[in-house]
Amino acid sequence: MSQQILLVDDEEGIRKVLDISLTDSGYQVLIAKNSEEALRIFKENRPPLVLTDIKMPGMDGIELLKKIKEESPDTEVIMITGHGDMETAIESLKFDATDFITKPIHDEALEIALKRAKEKISLKNQLKEYTENLELLVEKKTKKLVEAERLTAIGQTVAGLAHAIKNITGGLTGGEFVLEQGIELNNQKYMHQGWNMIKGNVNKLKNMALDLLNYTKEREPDYQLCDPNRPVQEVFELMLPYARKYGVTLEMDLDKHLSDAWFDPEGIHRSLLNLVTNAIDACTDINSNHGSDKVILQSRKTKGWAVEYQVEDNGCGMDEKIKGKVFQSFFSTKGTRGTGLGLMITKKIIDEHDGYIKLESEVGKGTKLIIRLPKKDQSLRSK
Known part of the structure; x- marks a missing residue:
């Protein structure tokens, strides 16, 4: 298909000569005798090439160039000028004209200018195609990376889950063995020990399942207007026997001046329960050198916040490397216990x-x- 070119000149003789020359060169020529007509034709047809005189009545070629570039920055515009108007022709280059040719117009000069313009069009098209392909390639690579990260995360989760389940099944197997020995020997002590080991590991499995459900489920907190001290008291009463069992002193320090606050009581209960359990376990760690193990669970009034909770222990502590990992999935400092x-x-x-x-x-x-x-x-009540 022949390429369109818009020819703009107020002189009829020049229009006819150039029309013949351009048609012979294989172009589909659109003709305008002034800038106003040229703009109308340009908007209707969007030709990639424009050949326009600079000196014309009304809107001159420079103004036409500016308006065409505003409409279509990629359109290549060649300016026609007389010998005495070189400064204006050079000025046109500042406004992104492709080239200029002087009157009288020679076929060779016109051919060279058109060749340059077509080369620029070709380069722009190649760049556009390359950019589009590059964007598509980046999109594909990004999708692959996201998928790879997703699969890696799944793999890490499965590996961590398998390790946790292996630890629990090991505890169940151990409890089963002790229980069987107790039955075989008719030893009540062994029976109780074995059964308690089984119950403890079943509870671990149940809690792990609940934790996984909580982690994978996107949920809004069930906000309720609550006493901030209530979850502290509940967790303290629940964990007190567990702490005594391992010789850990569990203390509670409540701020009686706290006002009721909006939060999810079940979620905060779960959070504090996790923290107190970890704190007690840290005190019973073999690396803990304290003679008197202690965990303090407290609520505090803090400026700018509804409530502050603190769980503090004097257990084994953590180094910087471990501190950086504690919130990662399946990372535990408790070995088979966590x-x-x-x-x-x-x-x-x-x-x-x-x-x-x-x-x-x-x-x-x-x-x-x-x-x-x-x-x-x-306003959170309706959520």
Whole structure:
């Protein structure tokens, strides 16, 4: 298909000569006798090439060039000028004219100017095609990277889950063996020990399943207007027997001046339960050198926040490397006793509350975890 070119000149003789020359060169020629007519034809046809005189009545060629470039920056415009008007022709190059030729117009000069213009059009098309292909390639590569990251995350999750389940099944197998020995020997002590091992590991499995459901499920907190001290009291009463069992002193320190606040009581209960369980376990760690193991669970009034919770222990503590990993899925410092989900779930719950969680720890001195919940209003009731 022949390429369109818009020819603009107020002199009829020049229009006819150039029309013949351009048609013979294989162009489909659109003709205008002034700039106003040229703009109308250009908007209707959008030719890639324009050949225009500079000196014309009314709107001159420079103004026409500017308007065409505003409409279509990629259109190539060649200017025609007389010998005495070289400064104007050079000025046109500042406004992104492709080239200029002088009157009288020689076929060779016109051919060279048109060749340059066509080369520029070809280069722009190649660049556009390359850019589009590059964008498509980037999009495909990005999708592959996202998919690879997704598969890696799934692989890590499955590996961590398999390890956690392996630990639990090991505990179940051990409990089964002790229970069988107790039955075989008619030893009540062995029976109780074996059965307690089985129950403990079944509870671990149940809690791990609940943690996984909580982690994978996108949910809005079930906001209720609550006493901020209530989850502290509930967790304290629930964990007190567990702490005594391992010789850990569990203390509670409540701020009686706290006002009722909007939060999800079940989620905050779960979070504090995870933190207190970890704190007690840290005190019973073999690397803990304290003679008197202690965990303090407290609520505090903090400026700018609805409530601050702190869980502090004087257990084994953590180094910087471990501190950087504690909120990662399936990372546990407890060996076979942990699943590596507790702190991850806690952080997710606090994030869902738009809250704040901070870990402070030092090896051999203990760990403190701080949770802050923002002030919310009654509009959350409908969520």
